[in-house]
Amino acid sequence: MRIVVGKEVVRVTEELENSYDVVVAGGGAAGLNGALMLARSRRSVVVIDAGQPRNAPAEGVHGLLARDGMPPAELVARGREEVRRYGGHVVSGEITEAVRDGDGFSIALADGRRVRARRLLVTTGLxxxxxxxxxxxxxxxxxxxxxxxxxxxxxxDRAIGVLNTGPMSQHQVQLFRQLSDDVVFFTHDGPEPTADEAERMAARGIRVVTGKVTAVEHGSGGITGLRLADGEVVARDVVAVGTRMVARAGFLNSLGLPAIDHPAGVGRYIPADATGRTEVPGVWAAGNVTELTAQVGAAAAAGAMAGAQINADLVEEEVRAAVAAGSSAVSGM
Known part of the structure; x- marks a missing residue:
C-alpha cells in the first residue's frame, strides 16, 4: 500500500526486514519521536506497536503545545506518517522476547516473526x-x-470525589481543589488523614468522607455518586483516582532488565538515566515505561532524546570500527 505524505508517496508495509539499526518497541509518542530522530539520521529503524495505547479512552491529548485536544489516534497516525516519510518502518506486532545476539539483539514477536537489531529502544508504556x-x-x-x-x-467546577489509593492521593486532592470548589476526599481503604493532612484539607474546604467505597454509581448521563459500605451514596459527578502504574516490558526479563518498584510507591518501572540509557548495554527506554507520570509532551521529548543518544552511540561504534580497520590496513602494508 502507498500513501501520500505532503508531496511524497510513501510505501506502507507490515513486512519486517531481517535486521535494523534500531528496533523501537512501542508506537506511542515516545516511540514515534525516537524513531523520527533516528530515521532523519538515516538509520534503519522499525517501530513495532501492539496497538494498546494507554490513552485510548481519552477524547483528546491535552497539555501538548499546538496539538492540544487532538484525538490520541490522530496524533499517532500523524506520527506514523512522519516516521515513514523518512524511510522508517511501522508495523503491528507484540514483542514477546528480546535476547542478546552477538553484539546486538534478537527480538521475537507473538506471531512467530523474529528480527535483529543493533540497538533497542523500549517505549511500551504502562x-x-x-x-x-x-x-x-x-x-x-x-x-x-x-x-x-x-x-x-x-x-x-464539577463535584469531584478523590479516592484515597496511595501515597500520592493527598497531593492529588489539592491539585483537583485548584479546579473546583466542590471536592470530597474519600479515605476508602487507606488510613485516615493525619492531623496535618486534615488541617490542610479543611483550610481549603475539602470535605473528608471515611469508610470503604463499594461502588461507583452511574446512569446514562455519567457518574451520579460513590456508594459506601454502609449504603450511603455521596453524590459526585467525577471520580479522581490514582492508579498503580506498571511498566509493560515483561519481554526485557530475558535481558536481566525486569521492572522494579518505583521509589515513590506508585508502581513498577524500568530504570534509565536522563538520556534513556538503561543498565543493559544497547537498551534505551523512554516515556511511561521509565517515567511513570510523564505526559505526552514529556514522553515525546524523552523519545527524541533517546533516539539522538542511540544514533550518537552507533556513530561512535562505527568510528571505532573504521579506525580499527584503518590501523589493520596500515599494519598489513
Whole structure:
C-alpha cells in the first residue's frame, strides 16, 4: 500500500526486514519521536506497536503545545506518517522476547516473526491498575480520571470525589481543589488523614468522607455518586483516582532488565538515566515505561532524546570500527 505524505508517496508495509539499526518497541509518542530522530539520521529503524495505547479512552491529548485536544489516534497516525516519510518502518506486532545476539539483539514477536537489531529502544508504556470497585473501570477516561493536567480543565467546577489509593492521593486532592470548589476526599481503604493532612484539607474546604467505597454509581448521563459500605451514596459527578502504574516490558526479563518498584510507591518501572540509557548495554527506554507520570509532551521529548543518544552511540561504534580497520590496513602494508 502507498500513501501520500505532503508531496511524497510513501510505501506502507507490515513486512519486517531481517535486521535494523534500531528496533523501537512501542508506537506511542515516545516511540514515534525516537524513531523520527533516528530515521532523519538515516538509520534503519522499525517501530513495532501492539496497538494498546494507554490513552485510548481519552477524547483528546491535552497539555501538548499546538496539538492540544487532538484525538490520541490522530496524533499517532500523524506520527506514523512522519516516521515513514523518512524511510522508517511501522508495523503491528507484540514483542514477546528480546535476547542478546552477538553484539546486538534478537527480538521475537507473538506471531512467530523474529528480527535483529543493533540497538533497542523500549517505549511500551504502562498499564493502569485500578481499584477493584464496581462501576469504576467502565467510566475510566471519561468521568473517572487520574491526572489534573490531562483532564482537569474538562472537569472544572464539577463535584469531584478523590479516592484515597496511595501515597500520592493527598497531593492529588489539592491539585483537583485548584479546579473546583466542590471536592470530597474519600479515605476508602487507606488510613485516615493525619492531623496535618486534615488541617490542610479543611483550610481549603475539602470535605473528608471515611469508610470503604463499594461502588461507583452511574446512569446514562455519567457518574451520579460513590456508594459506601454502609449504603450511603455521596453524590459526585467525577471520580479522581490514582492508579498503580506498571511498566509493560515483561519481554526485557530475558535481558536481566525486569521492572522494579518505583521509589515513590506508585508502581513498577524500568530504570534509565536522563538520556534513556538503561543498565543493559544497547537498551534505551523512554516515556511511561521509565517515567511513570510523564505526559505526552514529556514522553515525546524523552523519545527524541533517546533516539539522538542511540544514533550518537552507533556513530561512535562505527568510528571505532573504521579506525580499527584503518590501523589493520596500515599494519598489513
Amino acid at each position: 498499564t493502569d491498575e485500578l481499584p477493584d470497585i464496581p462501576g469504576l473501570r467502565e467510566r475510566w477516561g471519561h468521568d473517572v480520571v487520574h491526572c489534573p493536567y490531562c483532564h482537569g480543565w474538562e472537569v472544572r
